[in-house]
Amino acid sequence: MNHHNETRINVLFVCMGNICRSPTADAIFRHHVRAASLDHLIRIDSAGTHAYHSGEPPDRRAQQAALKRGYSMQGLQARCVEISDFARFDYILAMDRNNLSDMQRDCPPDHLDKLSLLLQYSEHWETCQEVPDPYYGGKQGFEIVLDLVESASEGLLRHIVDRIER
Structure with missing residues (x-):
């Protein structure tokens, strides 16, 4: 894959309600992609496996915690994963095993x-494989989400850049 054909890579972050963890990942990854001047190549979105909050903005606590670190969730609105997402996105990244198995159940085999x-x-x-849901906890939960997602965003971007440059 090279820059000449300007292949877009589509990344979808998924949690349960799409109001805490996946919009946080959306905002952080978008920030890293923009900083690397790759926004013309990488498209980013987020969704939830459940439609509880469809159309709502991200959780205010998640927004505030992210803003303190310079990440904006401006304009994000919760939506549910749709069958068409499986074809449209190249990376569909679940926050935890429940989200993953919910999607595996609905995803076309190919x-x-x-x-x-x-x-x-x-x-x-090695030590942590799931981003814990901060919804019912205190402030600290949102900080943990930010720490984990920042680390994963950096790794994901490195992985995608390797793929683009190959």
């Missing part, structure tokens, strides 16, 4: 290889 856990791209993978 797209299953696009599904993985986000933290597979993190240096913390």
Whole structure:
């Protein structure tokens, strides 16, 4: 894959309700991609496996925690994963095993290889494989999500850049 054909790579981050973890990943990864001047090549979106919050903005606590680190969730709105997403996206990254198995159940077999856990791209993978849901916890939960997602975003971007340059 080279720059000449300007292949776009589409990345989808998925959690349960698409209001805490996946919009956080969306905002952080978007920030890294923009900093690397690759926004013309990499498209980013997020969705939830459940439609509880469809149309809502991200959780205010998640937005505030992210903003403190310079990540904006401006304009993001919760939506549910749709069958067409499996064909449209190249990377479909789940925050935890429940999200992953929910998607594996619905995903057409020829797209299953696009599904993985986000933290597979993190240096913390050996000790931590799931991004814990901060929804019912205190402030600290949102900080943990940011730490884990920052690490995975850096790893994911390195992985994609290698793929683009090959």
